[in-house]
Amino acid sequence: MKLKKFQVESMPEALQQIKSELGSEAVILHTKEISTGGWFGFFAKKKLEVTAAIDPVKHAVATKPLQPSQPSLQETKKEVEQILTHVPQTQSVSLATQLEAPALIKQIDTELNLQGVGESIREELKEDAFGFWYSQEKVNRTPLAVINFTRQWLKRRLQQVTIGQSSFNKKFMIFAGPTGVGKTTTIAKLAAEASIKHGKKVAILTTDTYRIAAIDQLKTYASILNVPVEVAYSLDDFHAAMEQFEAYDVVLVDTAGRNFTHDFYLKELQKTIHLSEESCLYVVLALTAKYSDMVAVLKQFNQLAVHQVIFTKRDETNSYGALINVCLNEGIGIAYVTNGQNVPDDVIPASIDHIVESVLEGMTLDGSS
Numbered sequence: 149m150k151l152k153k154f155q156v157e158s159m160p161e162a163l164q165q166i167k168s169e170l171g172s173e174a175v176i177l178h179t180k181e182i183s184t185g186g187w188f189g190f191f192a193k194k195k196l197e198v199t200a201a202i203d204p205v206k207h208a209v210a211t212k213p214l215q216p217s218q219p220s221l222q223e224t225k226k227e228v229e230q231i232l233t234h235v236p237q238t239q240s241v242s243l244a245t246q247l248e249a250p251a252l253i254k255q256i257d258t259e260l261n262l263q264g265v266g267e268s269i270r271e272e273l274k275e276d277a278f279g280f281w282y283s284q285e286k287v288n289r290t291p292l293a294v295i296n297f298t299r300q301w302l303k304r305r306l307q308q309v310t311i312g313q314s315s316f317n318k319k320f321m322i323f324a325g326p327t328g329v330g331k332t333t334t335i336a337k338l339a340a341e342a343s344i345k346h347g348k349k350v351a352i353l354t355t356d357t358y359r360i361a362a363i364d365q366l367k368t369y370a371s372i373l374n375v376p377v378e379v380a381y382s383l384d385d386f387h388a389a390m391e392q393f394e395a396y397d398v399v400l401v402d403t404a405g406r407n408f409t410h411d412f413y414l415k416e417l418q419k420t421i422h423l424s425e426e427s428c429l430y431v432v433l434a435l436t437a438k439y440s441d442m443v444a445v446l447k448q449f450n451q452l453a454v455h456q457v458i459f460t461k462r463d464e465t466n467s468y469g470a471l472i473n474v475c476l477n478e479g480i481g482i483a484y485v486t487n488g489q490n491v492p493d494d495v496i497p498a499s500i501d502h503i504v505e506s507v508l509e510g511m512t513l514d515g516s517s
């Protein structure tokens with residue numbers, strides 16, 4: 149029996165080293181946390197010490213190959229429980245068999261993939277979840293622990309961006325995005341929120357002069373909410389409206405989505421936004437859109453400082469991965485999520501908890517989905 153100890157930062161690192169030095173038939177005999185370095189015990193670094201071995205005679209015995217097809221979560225849970233309860237602690241388990249144990253991690257990965265969570269995010273999560281799994285005492289290696297780890301991991305990562313509603317402290321809130329995503333409806337919902345919940349003096353300004361119906365729609369909402377609305381057909385009109393709304397706390401600006409891919413439109417928008425440092429740009433995207441299209445829209449706004457995204461039409465889809473992707477891949481936070489056509493009710497401020505629970509919604513804690 150050839151025995152070797154590995155001191156590593158994480159279990160995935162150990163697995164890599166064991167595989168390359170002892171081969172994939174190696175067995176892990178023992179794992180423990182150790183402290184290295186430091187001075188009189190201070191400033192010591194925590195590491196993992198993994199003892200692995202290879203039996204040159206026995207290693208010819210075939211280990212169960214990894215199944216190419218994904219087991220169901222129920223099967224996975226059973227498999228994990230069997231490994232945890234029926235394998236005596238003293239018995240060593242081959243590396244290949246141990247790699248089967250976290251099949252639950254792979255199952256979670258499959259579920260997140262179905263939700264549309266991007267591959268690079270899932271790869272990182274998977275690697276960390278494997279590390280988490282192997283750093284746990286065997287009794288703690290449960291499906292519940294892995295799901296909780298996933299939940300916490302996603303929550304921690306989402307803290308990198310600003311998630312949550314506006315406090316309406318910027319005077320001009322400018323809404324841009326493709327036609328039909330729900331900009332006008334969202335503006336009406338937020339006009340109600342700003343005036344009713346936050347007690348702000350609100351006005352609405354639209355530069356979307358392409359669609360007569362959109363102007364009428366906005367005027368109808370504005371009259372119900374008792375909020376003034378102005379239509380700007382030119383930059384001069386826009387200046388005039390700004391002066392007219394001087395005494396207002398919040399001016400919600402609707403823009404035409406039609407030409408969002410055209411340079412001309414972006415230049416116009418840029419002029420509008422740079423009119424004031426008190427402006428804040430929101431890109432409105434529908435959750436029903438393809439993620440690649442969302443990225444294309446966001447790229448168009450690269451040169452402008454996008455404050456946050458507002459996602460609409462949550463009620464029309466069961467895939468919420470884009471909520472995570474936009475935050476982690478594009479580095480842009482989410483202000484609101486709208487979930488229906490009703491003005492003013494169908495809008496909720498985005499929150500990390502809500503985003504993560506949306507994505508994990510299908511996975512129940514007993515391991516079934």
Ligand code: GDP
Binds near residue numbers: 328330331464
């Ligand atoms: P705009 O062109 O971006 O201004 O989009 P509109 O505000 O005119 O909305 C286009 C359509 O989407 C309308 O029928 C809205 O009622 C609808 N809509 C807006 N938000 C939502 C939402 O959250 N859920 C659903 N199901 N429909 C929405």
